[in-house]
Amino acid sequence: MxxxxxxxxxxxxxxxxxxxxxxxxxxxxxxxxxxxxxxxxxxxxxxxxxxxxxxxxxxxxxxxxxxxxxxxxxxxxxxxxxxxxxxxxxxxxxxxxxxxxxxxxxxxxxxxxxxxxxxxxxxxxxxxxxxxxxxxxxxxxxxGADSWPWTGRLAWTRAEQGRAEEALELAGHTLARFPRAGLAAHARAHAEHELGAGPGSTRFLDRWLAGDPQAAQFKHLNWHAALQSLACGDFADARRRADEVLGRADVGMRSATNWRLLLAGQEPAGRCDLDHVRGLLTGPGGMAEVFHTFNLALALAVESATGDLEALARRAAGDTRPDYSEVLAPVVQALAHVTAGRPRAAVDLLTRLGGQIDRIGGVRVEREIVQDTLARALVDTGEHARAAALLHERVTTRRHHTYEDLLLAPAVSPAR
Amino acid sequence: MLTGEERQAAGSSARTVGRRMAVLGTAVGAAVVPAGAAQANIVGVGNAVFGNSCTNHGAAQATGTTVSDSGTASGNHLGLPLDLPRNHCGSSGIVCTAVFMSSV
CATH class of the missing domain: 1.25.40 (Serine Threonine Protein Phosphatase 5, Tetratricopeptide repeat)
Structure with missing residues (x-):
């Protein structure tokens, strides 16, 4: 190369x-x-x-x-x-x-x-x-370490393995070799999410993206920046990125941002068109890949479309694919319970899933929203100690964790 | 078209082979997969069609194979497996991947 x-x-x-x-x-x-x-x-x-x-x-x-x-x-x-x-x-x-x-x-x-x-x-x-x-x-x-494509790839791998410090070091080494290495920039975003880097991460991402506004990851790295803004409590910036950078087709990233805002008791950014989401669910890709279907479920949750969520949960439960019937179905049903004001039922479903949640696909950063939902539901049922234990590692290892603090705050009204 | 039960069976078979591949792959040397090991890695083409996370459309028959008898990478002497369908993927937009997913 x-x-x-x-x-x-x-x-x-x-x-x-x-x-x-x-x-x-x-x-x-x-x-x-x-x-x-x-x-x-x-x-x-x-x-x-x-x-x-x-x-x-x-x-x-x-x-x-x-x-x-x-x-x-x-x-x-x-x-x-x-x-x-x-x-x-x-x-x-x-x-x-x-x-x-x-x-x-x-x-x-x-x-x-x-x-x-x-x-x-x-x-x-x-x-x-x-x-x-x-x-x-x-x-x-x-x-060898001189190959920036391979150091960047290993940085990505380490980040997904939860080895954030190693990932950060490898990403830094890669970017020093080749500053425009996109995979390394993405790996750094993942590592810095785990570390709660906050404004330091958003500054890096904005600076890096300014060098290539046509970069393949432009929208996605802005979504990572929005998560960092959530981490440090800059909700206006998270909403701005969702509204100004993400488009109609970016249902997953917009919904993942908005559901987090709602869980933390904040105003969401611009919503998705519910009919658009319903159309996606019934279209050829709607049930093609479990993580995408989960993202569409988040869009329904943001809209408090409890009936749609319950229908989707039934559909997933009847699916022949185990990841759909055994994991997606209870998660979607839990979202339905949350939107209907039944946090106890959501807690029961999500607690039973435990580590099986990894089967919903996506990457660590993306799957974390299920843990967020469980934490919020626990707080809403008065089980603050369990919620705090669930988020203990995040609160103690992430430098910026305003978002987690808000998830654990009893005063915050439940999502929708 | 296959029934749901057949898909499940095929998926289960593919997962079994996948586990074997993972074990073998871990055991082989860093640079070169011995021919025997490579042959053992042969995955029944078609099984894998049901094992990935996307939905198929069209018939799921493959004419190719991923590993030749000599254990070398395929594609050198064989034609492309043109009977393989292109799987659908999800429709929620961009998700976190490490690859270039532009549709420009």
Whole structure:
């Protein structure tokens, strides 16, 4: 991968570097690269990796067939990369993960292939997650600390493992090597969430995003900044980010912000259109992935749509997928209880779930909202000591924890 | 189309294979997966289709395999598994991932 700075860097290296950095320049550079080298299969496939989500099945497939044909004529690594990209863009995450195991065995430390490593977590299988984490550790050891894509990847992995200090150090090392490393910036946001960095984190994110307003993570990192604003009690800033940065399609992030504001007894930002949420739930993606469905449930909770939540809980309970019937269904029912003013019933459901909540998907930062909901419900039933015990680690390890303090404050009125 | 029970069975099978893969993968060396181990990693294509978190649409048949007999990465000699469906994903917008998810 190209070195720091961007000068004397080939178009190929620049395109791959910007893609790995999750930069706003990635797609234009990839298009330029494909334009200059139309028979280069890896270039075409990487463009599909970056843009395939907006293409029809037919167009995506046609482009990848061409890319694979050209890659086979080039070399074995290219063919393997395109094959992996085909699987990844078809959201066949388990197959992608299996393929990556063999790819890295033959091409250790391949930074381009590292772009698909999310497949291990996207499988929704704890064994695959663990295997993916171990794979990252091995590839990092092979590539060395000078490889910013691998240090950034390991920073992300450590953050998700709850090893915030290590994640922060690795992210810092990565950003020192390559300041525009987007994954490292994201990993730092995760680590700083765990540490309650507050304004220090929002300043970093705003400064980093100012350098690339087209960055792929622009909205998402603003959402992280909104969470930091919640942590230090700057609710106006959290609302501003939700209203000014997040759009109609960002139902999950807007709802996750608003539900937190409501749990803490604060005014929410602009709401979602309830009919829009209902349409998403009945559409093709509504029940496709458990964490997304949970996000839509949060949107219903923000709107106090108790009846919709109860219907969704029944639907989830009847789903053949265990994560839906065993985890999502009780969580959604608990949200329904909270919105209906029945915190005791919510406490019972969420307490029984315990560690199973990890099966609802997403990442630590995102899942934390279930713990928040339980804490609020406990306080509302008069069980302050249990709520305090639940949030003890957060309150004692996070420098800024105004949000947690408000969750534990009996005076705060219950959400809706 | 498969029934719900068949999907469950296939998903269970895939999880079993996945656990085996994880154990094997941990046991092999850092740089090179021995051919035997790599062959053992072969996941029945199609099982995995039911094991991931997204919903399928269309038939779930695969013509490809992820690992060749020699244990080398696939895609070098084989065609793409064009019968694999593209799975639906959720519709709540951007979620936390470590990858470029632009739809530009």
């Amino acid at each position: 190209a070195g720091v700075g961007g000068t004397d860097v080939s178009l190929e290296d620049a395109a791959v570097r910007e893609l790995a950095a999750l930069s706003g320049r990635a797609v234009p550079l990839l298009r330029e690269w494909v334009g200059e080298c139309p028979r280069l299969g890896v270039a075409r496939a990487l463009l599909m990796l970056a843009t395939g989500g907006g293409l029809s099945d037919e167009v995506l497939r046609e482009e990848l067939v061409v890319a694979h044909r050209d890659a086979q004529e080039a070399d074995a690594r290219s063919a393997s990369l395109v094959y992996g990209i085909f699987l990844y863009t078809h959201r066949q995450f388990r197959l992608t993960a299996d393929h990556l195991v063999t790819h890295f065995a033959r091409w250790p430390g391949d930074e381009v292939a590292s772009l698909m490593l999310d497949a291990f977590h996207a499988c929704g299988d704890v064994d695959y997650r663990a295997h993916g984490d171990a794979l990252v550790e091995r590839q990092y050891a092979l590539a």
